[in-house]
Amino acid sequence: MDTVIVLFNRDLRLHDHPALAAACERARTVVPLFVLDPAVPTGRRTSFLLDSLTDLRAGLREKGADLFVRHGDTVAETVRLARQVAAGAVFTSADVSSLARRREQRLAAERIGLRLFPGVTVVPPGQLRPAGGDHYRIFTPYWRAWTQTERRALAPVPAQITVPDDLEPGKIPHAARWGAIPGGETHARERMRTWIGAHLDDYSDRHDDLAGDRTSKLSPYLRFGCLSPLELAGHGNEPFIRQLCWRDFHHQVAFAFPEIARADYRPRGHRWRDDSDATQAWAAGQTGVPIVDAGMRQLLAEGWMHNRARMITASYLVKHLRVDWRAGAAHFFELLLDGEVANNSGNWQWIAGTGNDTRPNRTFNPIRQAKRFDPGGAYVRRYIPELADVPAALIHEPWRADRPIPGYPPPFSL
Template sequence: MTDTVIVLFSRDLRVHDHPALAAACEHARHVIPLFVADPAIPGDNRRGFLAECLADLRESLRERGGELAVRHGDQVAETMRLVGESKAQAVYTSMDVSTFANRRQRRLAEECERARTAFQMFPGLTIVPPDALRPSGGGDHYRVFTPYWRAWTRQPRRDVLKAPGMVNVPEGLRAGRLPEPGREPRELFRGGETAGRRRMTQWLRHCVADYADGHDDMAGNRTSMLSPYLRFGCVSPLELESFAGVEGAGGDGEEFVRQLCWRDFFHQVTRAFPRINRDDYRPRGHEWRDDDHAAQAWKEGMTGIPIVDAGMRQMLSEGWMHNRARLIVGSFLVRRLRLDWRVGAQHFFDWLLDGDVANNYGNWQWVAGTGNDTRPNRPVNHIRQARRYDPDGEYVRRYVPELDAVPRRAVHEPWKLPLGVPGYPAPLVRMD
């Protein structure tokens, strides 16, 4: 049995179904759970949520006799410093797929080899590991979702793992201070595995069977709203899938599971094309406009198009945006304003609690027609979408209070009112 193993946490801030933690607790006498707060990683808008996640993780580990060691600085340097201090024989971590994560994992592997310390990466960030599936016709990854979905549904799953009953840390381990929140915590989303599992349980119990009919109801908030917890690994995607399949029996749990598959799909795309946040996945000769005024109006929710402005203001106030609104505002930016998808993707990445490289940039490229969409010129009629998915204008009124006095039937087209709407801008583009 190994004496001491460091378990390096990153985007897997939980104790349930954590393969690296479970393996360390099974095979080592002492386990050091470690998180390194790296200033090189942006995310001021997520800092408060992250601080709550780490506080919750520390408490869960302490309940099991353990501790979360927190260090500040470069992740590789701080991990290797702790290896030297603790005389750890191995470092375990969960595999990630972005360029930054890949570079960091390679550095850590090289440093561990130099120090004669074992290094092992485990699954856990996705349901099916990003490197597990290959197209039968050749290629290193699936480029189209439907064949990936068929292969994904047939792929055997590993077992969902229980949380360890005991985490034995070495005597004298210095805990370290948790990161300070950068912003006030958001009331809608409390960070941490405890909050994530509570939301998961309630949603699966009451809502998943109605997901197919309700997830596009923009005013009804009938989506799971679990994406921030998946992004930080507070909830296991594999455990969520297993529960959705059971709880959704007789309803439409499969439709929700399909959305989890999209998440896996973009992770395997990003593993094969790690520059997904910089370069067109499928260059198609788009010529984007430079218009700082239009870009700023879009970012502030001041385009004069109510459904677009409502979505953008929801993100600024809550750190989250309804999935249908994401499609609408993204399509508006690239197809009506003709602005570069990278402008929108970076803004989303900066503000969304669930902003990660694979899903954020993969979805933006899909909307822009530079990604995995088999219909790259797919049209989106923003006003028709608004009337269909927010028929009474309730979603718009919630986030654009300037339109409270507008008649219900006109809330999606205030530019048609004779004198306009006081305090609300004229539309950037014609929509009638």
């Protein structure tokens, strides 16, 4: 084959990139392409995305190639470039969202030799199927099947990549940095090595410590494909790998149920409250419940939230304030650096009792959770300066103090 376009989407890396490796093996020239498509929602992740594209371009240039950036509709721009370079095929990583699958269908209809490759998950979403079903609906049986599945070999990093002559690379725009985590494969691999060396061994015991902040913070890099989930799974221990399996689980659910961001996976007749005041107080970290407000303020400040805090804050919105999970999922999706459809919507539906939780009435009591996972109140004090001087005995229940806390609201009442 003379020329192949490699269309990057959620796979912004050189290590273990099956589509790129296959293109370099089979074609004389390869055109690495990314399309900045206004139809693809990036929320506040734009600067992280642009960091990642800049880093990918630098990596490709070290291999003698470049990242060709175009702006517009992904399919139209890919087809236009394919005709320009007389590409014989387009190679890309398969994805699960309804938007991604419509894009794949449109590309396939153009008859330009579309080929889909794995790489977004450890195990491809449609590979594991229970007897008599199209996908796993409960995690534990999926975990058993997932751990017993033979995995593909890691794809090699191409030593050299040849691109067509005189092809305009296109500009990567600049955006002001937002959030606490820089994008790109270089940062991803550095953080992976550092975190594994320092914290993997005690992950099981310490990952729920809110103030300790010992989670890997690798999920934004997985969301943009700056790290291969398959490679990461090869470094982990069972408690950590189980989290990667949860990620795969939600992806195979989303693959089977593309409406996961909009419709209840398991409708249970919930009657949600339409309360903009409650939703706004929750989003701003002004509910008067310190552990909830600390989590929401961390999200606003960093584009990130500790996983335990995500569960506490989500449960408070849907189980205490009885607000529709879709409102919370939309807020998280807008702000989280790791915000993506399968995990975000899958986790929100799990919390709401409309998803894959076998205990749909599960509720996280925010005070008990706070006292267990932030016993000294250090996490709360970090994000709520109004409570900096509140005694430890009152830090999670400041309404028990003799007088109101200046600048901090009383608990939000229904």
